[in-house]
Structures are given as structure tokens and as C-alpha cells.
Amino acid sequence: MNAKLDEVIERAVIANRLDTITKEMGYALERSSRSPIFAEACDFACGICNGDGDLVSQINGIPILAAAGTFSIKEVIRKYSGQVEEGDVFIINDPYQGGNHLPDIGIITPLVVEGKVLFYCVSRAHHGDIGGSVAGSYNAKATEIFQEGLRIPPIKLVSKGQVFNEVMDLITQNVRNPHMLQNDLWAQIGANKIGVVRLRELLYNYSPTRIKGAVGYLLDHAERLTRQAIRGMPDGDYTGVEWVDDDGFQTNPIKIKVTVKIKGEEMMLDFEGTDPQVKGFVNSALVTSTTAAWIGALWALGPDIPRNSGAFRAIKVLLPKGSLVNPHEPAPVTLSTLTPASEIISAIFQALDSVAGERLPAGFGRYCGPSFYGIDPRNQEFYVGFAFCALGSGGGIAGRDGYPYMAPLSNYGGVRAPNIEANEIQYPHLTLCHEIEMDSAGAGMWRGGPGIRYSIQFNGEPTNIVMFGDGMKVPPFGTASGQPGSLNRVELATVDGEKISLASKESARLLPKGTVLTVVSSGGGGWGDPWRRATESVWQDFLNGVISASKAKQDYGVALSKEGVDWAATDELRLMGYRM
Incomplete structure (x- = not known):
């Protein structure tokens, strides 16, 4: 009995230690990186796989990137079987060979014990530019992957601790911000190195056999829980x-x-x-x-x-x-x-x-916004940026409203909104507006999160933008009689007063200095019948600027004024099922 209990405790300790290592890898990557997309938005994921390439821990990072690490490692194993040694580091981004898309570069570092790979540490991160015909690598008019950037098959970047400078040079010579990309690759390599060091420390307390046994149990346990839930x-x-x-x-x-x-x-x-x-x-x-x-x-x-x-x-x-x-x-x-x-x-x-x-929410807003690039007049340096401050919102779910500023669903809040002041230092633009958009949340017993209105004025010389995204035609769905969320909208205002509506996917457009971009991101869908929403919650939404009085009456059957709820009118509206 005691031996059994000791084994259970040991497995729990090892599992928690692996999760802690992935967290530390993420913290190291965030703090040592140079680009805003790493250091501010944290558009990356870190994980640990066993020697067969099976994902063991992925606590830190973007969901759509984290689980993909197992595919990259298995491509490395397939190509380099029997050739993986201590001190090696591999790099990969090709979507047709274990990658997500070209901007997401995977760095893979093995831990070799007694001539065999015990673990792989993997960091996968979105880089600001990976070449191709459009800066930022989101080419809305690409018709083949060759127009999207540099493809990197699984290849050794470091062999036995020695960097292949020719490989690094080949990569950096094909991107627009070579120094930033190289620095961020070093940050990924460093994060993995910390993971390997921490795993070696784990070996001081437990033998490779015991660790492999615990990892095998963790994988089997997850399978059992999954099958139980399916049953x-x-x-x-x-x-x-x-x-x-x-x-x-x-x-x-x-x-x-x-x-x-x-x-x-x-x-x-x-x-x-x-x-x-x-x-x-x-x-x-x-x-x-x-x-x-x-x-x-x-x-x-x-x-x-x-x-x-x-x-x-x-x-x-x-x-x-x-x-x-x-x-x-x-x-x-x-x-x-x-x-x-x-x-x-x-x-x-x-x-x-x-x-x-x-257990499932209503629809989430879809990402829709531009990348922007040009020459910063303050330092004459080339820059590439993204509209991370224009994220949409999540759908409502039984028991709570949708989280604002949470979309898209594939990232589930993993991409952080950059600090406005830091953004203005990094890029030559001025933020004019960053606020909740009234009446954008899908109505429901538990409403969706409201969308965001984000306006910036470009002061680069010149500034180019490329639109990429979706959700201008198909709104986030409502669930259980909840209403759909709103659509994305993007508009340019020129210095001459012209208003230009942008499509969700547009090729590069050159902007005169002083042009203002406004993105209105979509609110999430609602969950449940809106007329069952608590009247007090509707009143609070009105006070907080989430909904207008007319929307409260139309969607929720609640009569409001600046003085408060008109309870008699509200009872009559809800009793009669009134709708505008």
C-alpha cells in the first residue's frame, strides 16, 4: 500500500515538474525576445515531448501552436533517425512537413541520455516576417505557398553545440528584419536550453527508467480519461x-x-x-x-x-x-x-x-485586421506590425457572459493585447481610440463579449497595409436561442476626408501620412434566450456602455431610462413577448 502511494506521489511530482518547466520556458522566451509579437503579444507556445515525439506537457502558449509540436518532432525523428545527438538543435516551419504556417517557426532541442533521446523541448513562435512577396508574410493574393515566404524543412541549425552559421545566414537573408528574427530565434533556442537544463535536474532525483514510466502512465491516464468522457x-x-x-x-x-x-x-x-x-x-x-x-x-x-x-x-x-x-x-x-x-x-x-x-460557448469573433509596414521616420528603420489591439470577443456560455477581447477561438486569449504606449514607441502611429463598441455583443441569457473599436493614425513614410482575416459576412453564432454576434468592420479615413471600407482580404495598399484606420471587431454570440437574462444584468450593461436603451428594449424586453429600470413597463414587455 505504501509503495503504491509512493508511486502515485512520484508521478504527480514528475507531472507537475514537467508543467513547471514548460511555464519557465515560456517566461524565458517572453523576456529574452526582441520583437513585439513575442515580447508583447506572446504569440508562441512551449512544450515537452517524449523520445517518440508524443506531447507530454504544453502548459504555456497558444492552443493552435502547442499541440502541433508533436508533428514537428515526429518529422525530425523521421528524417534524422539515429542521427540525433546531445547539443543538436533543429528548426522547421514547412506546413507540409510538420509545421502550421510559414511564420510559425519551430525550434526543437533533444535531451540525450545514454545515447538515447529521453525528451524533446519545443518552442513554436510566430515571427513578424518570414519573407515572401508581402512584408509580414500574410499575402492575401498568394495562390501558392512559394509566394508566402521561406519554407524550412526539418533541418539542423546546431550540431553538437556548434551553430551552422550558413543555415542561419540563409534564413536571415530572406526576411525583412534579419536582426530581429535572429534575436528571436536565439530566444527560442535559449528557452529550449532552459527546458533541457531543468529536465537534467529532474534526472538527479529520478532515473530515466522511472521518468519514462511516469510519462507513459501520464499518457495512458489521459487516454483513459478521454475514453471515459466519450463513453x-x-x-x-x-x-x-x-x-x-x-x-x-x-x-x-x-x-x-x-x-x-x-x-x-x-x-x-x-x-x-x-x-x-x-x-x-x-x-x-x-x-x-x-x-x-x-x-x-x-x-x-x-x-x-x-x-x-x-x-x-x-x-x-x-x-x-x-x-x-x-x-x-x-x-x-x-x-x-x-x-x-x-x-x-x-x-x-x-x-x-x-x-x-x-460545456460549449456560443460563437467567437474572428480575427480581421491589417498588418502594416514601412519606414519609421524617427529612426529610418524598417518595421512590420500587426493590429493585435483589435481582437474580437468570445461567446457566452451557460453561467457567464462571453469574455471580451478574447477571440479568435484558435488562440483563446493566448495572444495578449500589446500595451498602447509601447506600441506607439515601436511603430510610427498614434492610437486615437481603443474602447468597447456599444451594441456589438450577441444577446443572450448570457450575452457574448462586446467588440472593440480601435483607431490609429499612421505617420510612417510610407505606410503600407495588408488586410487579412474573416468575419465580415458570417457572424459568430448564437446558441440555445441566443442571438448571433456582430460582424467585423474596417475603414480608412484619408486626410482629405474620404472614407474607404476595406474587405477582409486585400493586397498591399499604400497609405498617405495621416491616414486613420478604424477596426470595429465583432462581439461574441449569445447563449440562451435573451429575455431570460436578469434585468439587473441588462441595467449594468447599459450603465457600462455595452448596450443602448433601445437595444435593451428590443433584445431583452427591458425598459430603461437614465434613472433606472422601468419595472412596470419591463413586466409588460416581457409578459407580452414584445419586440420592436
Whole structure:
């Protein structure tokens, strides 16, 4: 009995230590990086895989990046089997060889013990530019991956502690901010090195055999919990459909269809019926689509299941070749980690709403905003930036309103909003407005989070913008009689007073100095009948500027004035089911 208890405690200690190591890796990466996309937005993920490439811990980072680390490591194992040595570091970004999309560069560092790889530390991070025909690498008019940037297959960047400078030079010579990218790669390498050092410290207390045994148990335990949760759902086929606005070339919406098949303790996510791959960059290669499918399924199965490779064993993902979610090479895929990854998750939510409804939120806003680049007149240096301050909001869920400033769904709040003052130091623009947009939240018993209005004035000489995103035609869905959220809107105002509405996917546009960009991001969908929302909550939303008095009356049946709630009128409205 005591021996058994000791074993349980030991496993728990090792599991928590692995999670702590991934957290420390993330902290190191954030604090040692140079680019705002790392240091401010924290658009990265860190994880630990075992010697077979199975994901063991992924506490720190963006969901759509974290689980993808296992694919990258397995590509390294496939290519370098028997050639992995202590002191090696690998680099990879190719979406058709274990990557997400080209801006997300993976750095992989093995821990070799007695001639065998015990662990791999992996950091995957979004770099501001990876070359290609458009700065920032979001080329809305790309028709093949070669136009999106530099493809890096799994390759050694460091061998036995010695950097291959030729490889580093090849990469940095193909990007627009070589010094920043190189510094951020060193930050990733350093974060992994800390992970390896901490894992070695773990070996001082536990032998490799005991650690491997504990890791094997953790993976098996996650599988057991997953199968148990699947058994708790009724057998059957459940279908969900979500739509992407367009691909920047065709104007028709693009369908993502999933049939979730539950039988016993097995779950299959079958995307047969999804539209064929398209010309534009909203295609999603196998790694991103599979990762998104895992996120959606595990969200529906519950929060108590560890997000590791053991949990993935009971979830099969079928992605038809040549479809939007598994295109033939060399289809462009840069937008995939935002759209359609979020819509893959959303389709799964809608499929499983009837069997896991109270665990699943209504629709989230979709990312839609520009990258901007040019020459900073203050220092004559080239810059590339992104509109991270224009994030949309989450959908409502049973028991609480949707979180504001939380979208897109594939990142689930992992991307932080940069500090406004820091942004103005880093880029030659002035923030004019950054506030909640009234009447943008989807109405519900638990409403969606409100959207954001964000306006900046560009002062670069020159400034170029490229629009990328979605959600200008398809709003976040409502659930359980909740109403949809709002749509994204983006507008330019020139110094001459002209107003220009932008599409969600546009090629580079040159802006005169003084041009103002305004992004109004979408609010999340509502959960539950709005007329069942607590009257006091409607009143507080009115006081906080989330809804107007007319919206309160129209969507919630609540009569308001500046003095407060008109209870008699409200009772009459709700009794009669009045709607404007």
C-alpha cells in the first residue's frame, strides 16, 4: 500500500515538474525576445515531448501552436533517425512537413541520455516576417505557398553545440528584419536550453527508467480519461457546419462540414463534405486542421483531461485530401491558424451542442485586421506590425457572459493585447481610440463579449497595409436561442476626408501620412434566450456602455431610462413577448 502511494506521489511530482518547466520556458522566451509579437503579444507556445515525439506537457502558449509540436518532432525523428545527438538543435516551419504556417517557426532541442533521446523541448513562435512577396508574410493574393515566404524543412541549425552559421545566414537573408528574427530565434533556442537544463535536474532525483514510466502512465491516464468522457456521450453521428466568408478571390462562402461519430469510447471527426481547397490562403494543411479538431473535441469532452498525446489516441480525425482542410501542396495556407482553424473548432461545437451544450460557448469573433509596414521616420528603420489591439470577443456560455477581447477561438486569449504606449514607441502611429463598441455583443441569457473599436493614425513614410482575416459576412453564432454576434468592420479615413471600407482580404495598399484606420471587431454570440437574462444584468450593461436603451428594449424586453429600470413597463414587455 505504501509503495503504491509512493508511486502515485512520484508521478504527480514528475507531472507537475514537467508543467513547471514548460511555464519557465515560456517566461524565458517572453523576456529574452526582441520583437513585439513575442515580447508583447506572446504569440508562441512551449512544450515537452517524449523520445517518440508524443506531447507530454504544453502548459504555456497558444492552443493552435502547442499541440502541433508533436508533428514537428515526429518529422525530425523521421528524417534524422539515429542521427540525433546531445547539443543538436533543429528548426522547421514547412506546413507540409510538420509545421502550421510559414511564420510559425519551430525550434526543437533533444535531451540525450545514454545515447538515447529521453525528451524533446519545443518552442513554436510566430515571427513578424518570414519573407515572401508581402512584408509580414500574410499575402492575401498568394495562390501558392512559394509566394508566402521561406519554407524550412526539418533541418539542423546546431550540431553538437556548434551553430551552422550558413543555415542561419540563409534564413536571415530572406526576411525583412534579419536582426530581429535572429534575436528571436536565439530566444527560442535559449528557452529550449532552459527546458533541457531543468529536465537534467529532474534526472538527479529520478532515473530515466522511472521518468519514462511516469510519462507513459501520464499518457495512458489521459487516454483513459478521454475514453471515459466519450463513453458519457450518447452514441450517434452529430453534424456541424461552419462557413468561411471567402478566400479573397471567390465571393461565395466556403463550407466546413464535420460529422462527429461517437461509438463506445471512440470518437471520429470526419470532415467529408467540406468544400474543396481554394485558390486563396485560407486553406489549412493537415497539422493545423488536426490540431484544431483536437482542440474542439477536447473542449467538448471537458476541462479535466490533460492536453497531451494520450488524449489524442481516442480521437480520430479524417481530413479529405484536396479539401479546404487538407489541401494538395503547394496551396497557400498562411491564414490557416486563424481562419479556418477557428471555424473547424466552431463546426465541432455546433455538432456537439446537443450532447455537450452547457460545456460549449456560443460563437467567437474572428480575427480581421491589417498588418502594416514601412519606414519609421524617427529612426529610418524598417518595421512590420500587426493590429493585435483589435481582437474580437468570445461567446457566452451557460453561467457567464462571453469574455471580451478574447477571440479568435484558435488562440483563446493566448495572444495578449500589446500595451498602447509601447506600441506607439515601436511603430510610427498614434492610437486615437481603443474602447468597447456599444451594441456589438450577441444577446443572450448570457450575452457574448462586446467588440472593440480601435483607431490609429499612421505617420510612417510610407505606410503600407495588408488586410487579412474573416468575419465580415458570417457572424459568430448564437446558441440555445441566443442571438448571433456582430460582424467585423474596417475603414480608412484619408486626410482629405474620404472614407474607404476595406474587405477582409486585400493586397498591399499604400497609405498617405495621416491616414486613420478604424477596426470595429465583432462581439461574441449569445447563449440562451435573451429575455431570460436578469434585468439587473441588462441595467449594468447599459450603465457600462455595452448596450443602448433601445437595444435593451428590443433584445431583452427591458425598459430603461437614465434613472433606472422601468419595472412596470419591463413586466409588460416581457409578459407580452414584445419586440420592436
